[in-house]
Amino acid sequence: MLGPTRVVRDGELLDLGPAGRRAVFGLLALAHGQPLARRELVDALWGENPPATSVNIIQTHVKHLRQLLEPTRPARTPSVQLPSVGDGYALRLPAGAVDLDRFRQLVAQAAEAERQGNLTQAAQLLGKAFGLWQGLALADIPVLANHPRVLGLNGERRAALARYAEAMTATGQAAQVLPVLAEEAAAHPLNEAAQALLVRAYVAAGHRDRAFTIYDAARRRLADELGVGPGPDLTAAYLDLIEEMPAPAANSPSVVNQLPGDVFGFTGRRTEFAILDALVAAGEQTAMRIAVICGTAGVGKTALAVRWAHRVRGLFPDGQIHVDLRGYDPQRPVSAGEALARLLEALGVSAVDIPLDLDRRAARYRAAVADLRLLVVLDNASSADQIRPLLPGTPTCLTLITSRNSMAGLVALHGARRLDVDLLPADDATGLLHTLIGERVARDPAAAIDLAEQCARLPLALRVAAELAAARPASPLADLTRELADRQRRLRLLDPGDDVRAAVRTVFSWSYQHLRPEAALAFRRLGLHPGPDVDACSMAVLTGAGLDAAREALDTLARNHLVQPAPGERFTVHDLLRAYAADLAGEHDPPEERSAAVNRLFDHYLGIASATMDTLFPADRPYRPRVELATTPAAPVTGAASARAWLSAERPTLVALCLYAVENDRPGFAADLAATLYRYLESGHYTDALTVHSAALRAAGLTGNDAMQAHALTNLGAVHRLLGDYGPAAGHLRHAIELHRRTGDRYGAARAMTNLGIVEERLGQYQTAVAHHHEALAAHRALGNRYGEAAALLNLGAALSNASTASTQRSQSQAAEHLASALELFRGLGDRVGEASALSNLGDVCVNLGRYTDAIGYLIEARDLFHAINHRYGEAAALSNLGRVYAQLGEGDRAVEQLRTALEIFRRIGHRYGEASALNGLGETLRLAGREAEALEAHTAAFEIATGTGDHDESSRAGLGMQRIRQGAVKTPAG
Structure with missing residues (x-):
């Protein structure tokens, strides 16, 4: 099925016969074991003008197919593989006998690999899945080329190819996928999605000139052969390719600068600086510029990165971003997804605009930094897998990584330049001590050299030791060195680890012993705090001291280099010091105190x-x-x-x-x-x-605890619902309702029913959706919960409005009444999100009632309110509905403008339901404007998304749109 229709039995290729018989077989195979009525088969083969003998012809085709599939079946016995079912037939083949099953299995396995962050495995699986295709689905049966089932299957093919290209690009293999994409683009020269994939792959592989050539040729073909300009996919690829981001002025508030403060007294590392400077001097000659600073803990990797970043910040006028990945934090390292969210927020992207899916989030980040001259410092990384999604993919950015890991994968696959940072040379170590404590080093150079060796020439240990020396100016340096040596001998007896670890812990111990009791307690409490940083409030809570005492303790720890000041009056702690603090807490503080x-x-x-x-x-x-x-x-x-x-x-x-x-x-x-x-x-x-x-x-x-479980399930169900993940959402919510009822929690049950009603509405289960909203409304009214009542009225009105295109005038009027009541309640509560949602839904109802002027008024008010409160989904939904109204009024250009803007927002925030709805609206509008090819593309994309999410409404709407285009009918768009 994945190409020309082929049936093989025992290694022998069977002859299916004429085109009509192959079409019957193909349709039945696509139904995946479900029965198809004879009328559906007749419609597919002959449309609105079937011959008088059409049913007989179908029966004859089925008879021959049965003989072909079951040559040894005795006469007059029922067929097993092609039985009659009602007034139709079903094709029931053994498991694994259809190549489509294997394709979908590989795609599902790839999706699981993506969810687990294994993009390399996902790319391999998607490559195998796409390799099963030998052309378009049922390519040898032209009569089925525009059938919704065939279009849907070809949509799955395109989606798999797009994901394959994205996975290969994300793993640094864009160049390897170019031949496949080039073949696809050549086979489908007017398919914008295929051309856009090829353009993006060439950009990712660093071949911008070739990418522009592909785009320009595609643009010309569309104009010459179809008389249209590039659509959204090709336009977006073009913008990724050539958009110039003007460098803002140095004092521009849009320039992000998140570098930690410059490093005082930095000494040495001239060779490392020269290597990094050469990477900048090389310019944009490679696809990506990546440097990895690796070395043992405490060797000064972060200090080197920060010092160099401050030196060259002028070469990156669009900004400098720093993210601490906490790769060696035993509690909770920062995941790639979390890091991407922080990077996007640093670039000014609102939290609600950040997609949940890791691949989409990474793609959004790459789009945001494309052609920006940006320096990105990724500090304390643990592995290449943690880093790969964070790579910008453009030579205008430079990514500087610090890690104890050698990052061999980044070097091999992405061309990263690795700098192995060793202990400071003896001269640089004593030079750092001279910078920190001055002439005492010159007065006793032998003691200074001894002190540097006692600290294993590690910058972290040297700075802590120097602060102790500075705090005791009257003590000769030789006395301090002997004291440290004595402590080191005692600690080695207790903990005979490697020399570097022993040196670090010796210096920490020496520093800790000289703290006042209040500061020492604060340091031990750092080992109990599971978060990435602390402030004075949390330290006061941990120590039981006052706020001023906590601030003083943190300042003391900062002066002794045991914590590092961070923005927002917060403090971070090196993971070696955090581990040491936790050990001290276990040794000195009773369990009940901890x-x-x-x-x-x-x-x-x-x-x-x-x-x-x-x-x-x-x-x-x-x-x-x-x-x-x-x-x-x-x-x-x-x-x-x-x-x-x-x-x-x-x-x-x-x-x-x-x-x-x-x-x-x-x-x-x-x-x-x-x-x-x-x-x-x-x-x-x-x-x-x-x-x-x-x-x-x-x-x-x-x-x-049943009540605890019920609330957790309700909240999980609500989040999955917001993400358009309706299967898990429904399962969680149904279980939650059962538990809430068991525990007598009417509010919890009502909230779960509200969310379940919305899910059921999306799945086309309107009768149960309306029933759940009615039940939730009654519960909230009985509880006196005005917010819950308003939300239930809102959802009930939306469900009645959206029930189907067959909704009666009465049901639409009822919906309007519920929504008006919800609007009044939300305004009384001061809930602006609820108010805007009610306005948007009232606009939708007015469209269904044919009250277009009222609809435009409601929707513009909703759009503006959503925009004011930065609610991007609501704004996009209102824009989508506005596009629908303008289409009804024959204002095609305005409709397309609203719908394209809505589509862009939905894609940016990763909202699949909204994306499918906007695509369908765009398809309906473009069809009315006579732009059937673009309309078909939009509906096909909507169908692919909606079938993937289980959205009954939008998949049916897309199927109807594709059918209308196939039949050449021009009708009013469906609601």
Whole structure:
């Protein structure tokens, strides 16, 4: 089926007979064992003008196919492989007998590999899947070329090819996929998607001139043969290719500069600087510019990267970004997906605009930095797999990586330049000491050399030792060196590790012993904090001291190089020092004190999180866990702005705390934190939402608590619903409703039913969707929950409006009444998101009722309100509906403009349902304008997305659109 129709039995190619018989066989094979009525087969073969004997012809074809497939079947016995079913037939072949099954299996395995972050395996699997194709589906049966099932299968082929190209590009193998893409583009010269893939692959492989040639030839063919310009795919590829990003002025606020502060007293590393300078001097002669600084812990990799980055920042006028990947943090290294989110946020991309899918997120990042002159410092990386998705893919950027790993994969596959950083040479080590403590080194050079050797010539240890020497100016350097040597001997007896590790821990121990008790306690408490950084508030909570004392302790630790200041009055700690602090806490602090400190930290974060949610989402307050604000020092939450700022700054720590709680016998905290933060996390932080709610579900499993499990399942279902992942969403929500009812939680059940109703609506199950929304509405009214009532009215109105194209005038009027009531409630509650959603849905209903002027008014108001509150999905939905209205009014150009803008936003935020809807709207509008080829492309893409997500409405709408184009009918677009 994946090419010309072929049937092979026992190694022998069977002759299916004439074209009509092959068509019948192909359609039945595409049905995948499901029966097809004779009427459907007749329509597919002859359309609206079948011959009078059409049914007899079909029966004759089936008879011959049965004889061919089952030559030994006795006469008058029912066929097993091609039985009659009702008024039609079904083709039932053994498992694995159809090449389509093998193709889909490989694609599914590739998707799983992608979810696990194994892009190399995904690329291999997709290559095998695409290799099964020998042309377009059923290529030898022209009569079926435009049949929806065949178009859908060819859509799967294109999607697999696109994913294969993306996976190969993401793994640095763009050049290897060029022959396949070139063959595809040559075979389909008017297919814009094929041309766009080839353009992007040439760009990724560094062949920009060739990419431009391909684009220009495709543009000319479209104009000469179809009389149209490039569509969205080819236009986007072109913009990726040539768009020039003007360098902003040095003082422009759009230039991002996230480099840590420059390194005081940096000494040596002249050879390493020369190598890095040569990489910059080489310009853009390679596809990517990557440097990897690798070496042991404490050798000064980060200091070298930061110092050099400050030296050359003027050569990267579009910005300098720094991300600490925490690759060797035992608690929670930063994943590639998290790092991409931070990179995109640094570039000004809103959280709700960041796709969830790793590949889409990486693609968004590459698009954002294309042709920018940017320096990206990826600090403390653990592996090449952590790094690959973060590579810009353009020679205008330079990526500087630090790691203890040699990153051989990046060197071999991506041409990275590796710098192996060793211990400082003796002269540079004593030179660093001279810079830090001055003439005392010159007065006793032998002692200085001895001190450098005692510190294993590691910059981290040298700086800590120098600070101790500076704090004791009256002590001769030789005395300090003997003291350190004595401590080193004692520690080696207790911990006979390697020399470098022993040297580092000796210096740490020496420094720690000279701290005052308050600062020493603060240092030990650092080992208990699971987050990536600390501030004075969290340190005060951990130590039980006041806020001023905590600040003083952190300042003392910073002066002694035991912590590093970070933006926002926060402090980070080197992972070696964090591990040492945790060891000290275990040695010196009783278990009950450590446990009490961690409990205070949990209460502190949960209390402030609850206060921020009360500020941002007051209507939900009665239904969140009852949490009292801890009496310990707390960050002020004075309004919505400060609440959002606190959540943004602390989100990585909150996620880390939730995971730590599950893994360290505090399941109740994980569940409470998830149940507190769910509304904030659903506002666009989908990756973190899945992490937190999955942790809460594990916590519920540890305790056997049904109520806890019900809330975790509800929140997981809501996030999957927002992502268009309807299968898992429905499963989680149905289980949640059962548990909520068992525990008597009416609010929880109502919230789960609301989400399930939306999922069912997307799946075309309107009767059950409306029933669940009615039930949720009754529950919220009984509870006196005005926000829940408004949300239920909104969803009920939307479900009644969207039920089908056969919706009656009465059901549309009922929908309008529910939505008007929801609008009034949302306005009374001051809920701007709800208000905008109600306006958008009212506009949709007015379209269905033919009230176009009212519809435009509602939709423009909704669009502007969504834009004002930075709700990108809502804005795109309103734009999509506006396009639909303009199409109804015959204003095709305005409709296409609105729909293309909506489509761009949906793709940017990774919203598959919205993307399919906008594509269908675009297809309907283009068909009315007589641009059938573009319309077919849009509907085909929509069909592919909708069938993948299980969206009944949009897949049916796409199928109808493709059928109308095939039949040449020009009708009013379907709603």
